[in-house]
Amino acid sequence: MDDHIFTLSDNVTRQAVSYRNRFGVELAGDLYLPADFDQSQRYPALIIGAPYGGVKEQGPGIYANELAQRGYVALAFDPSYNGDSAGTPRRVSSPEVFVEDFHAGVDFLGTHAGVDRDKIGIIGICGSGGFGLSAAQVDPRIKAVATVSLYDISRLHAEGFAGSLDEETRKANLAMMAEQRWEDFASGRPKLSPRGSPLQIDADTPAIGCEFGEFYSRPRGYHPNSTTQFTLSSAMAFMNFPMLDKLSWISPRPILLVMGEQAHSRYFSEDIYEAAAEPKELYVVPGANHVDLYDRTDVIPFDKLETFFGDALK
Secondary structure, three states, X not given: OOOOOXXXXXXXXXXXXXXXXXXXXXXXXEEEEEOOOOOOOOEEEEEEEOOOOOOOOOHHHHHHHHHHHOOOEEEXXXXXXXXXXXXXXXXXXXXXXXXXXXXXXXXXXXXXXXXXXXEEEEEEEOHHHHHHHHHXXXXXXXXXEEEXXXXXHHXXXXXXHHHOOOHHHHHHHHHHHHHHHHHHXXXXXXXXXXXXXXXXXXXXXXXXXXXXXXXXXOOOOOOOOOOOOOEHHHHHXXXXXXXXXXXXXXXXOOEEEEEEOOOOOHHHHHHHHHHOOOOEEEEEEOOOOOOHHHHOOOOOOHHHHHHHHHHHOO
16 A cells, blocks of 8 residues: 555656664665666665654655656665664664664665765755764765755754753753653553644644644644654653764765745754855745645755755766
8 A cells, every 4th residue: 555645756666675774773765766767877866864753655755756757866764663664662763873774875775776876965854854964974975965944853852942941941851751761661661752743733732733733643744654753761862962063074065954934943954054064055945834845845945956966966
């Protein structure tokens, strides 16, 4: 049964693939190829990471479907412990493992027939933008990185949204998670965080919750593997390990940061733009919010992405 939230182009073929990361977790992916793909040739390739809590059948597949039509081999994948990928306990979230998943994507694509291993780039949507940038800091095989609606999940957990987490609340959160670890250990069933995308939306639902709920919890973006929940204690690791403190190491490889003009998350992209070394570009999509860039093909700047990677992966 096809449970992708979009229709596959007649000009693209899609293959289910699997491969292991260095932790031995088997990752599930969809490989998108131009319909006239010839494995005797050498194509540029892109690894496309899902929004935090999302899966390959949603936004990553939409991007891969479009970019395969433009001549790229594109890999959309589910993060370790989530979606169709293996790993237990289910719905674990980890800064190191989620970054490693991008390295593993490079391993896979760079050994695939027809792929030019010297022309591999990354598109990271939402939280995957942070994971992809983090991977590129130490992996010179990644020749270019584009982020879309970037979220830095480590910073979010450590500081709260827009720095709203005060010291007292942070200590209370850590104490709660420490207690939860004992409960998880005793039960063998880690407790999950609340949904990031509420099922019920009413006048009291915060604006950001409405935005995510209208995608993940409605037919627009619904997928049964995407509950926007992770094990509650996962946040401890993100609070402890910042991912993006070596951004200058990416240079001279280029970075493109795409954000919506009305995105609640735009400060993440703006701050990374200031911190990163050249070459870098901040591209603002007029009128778009954060989630618009997950699936709205009429506003996602595919032409800009094609130009960016066309120049970067020459």
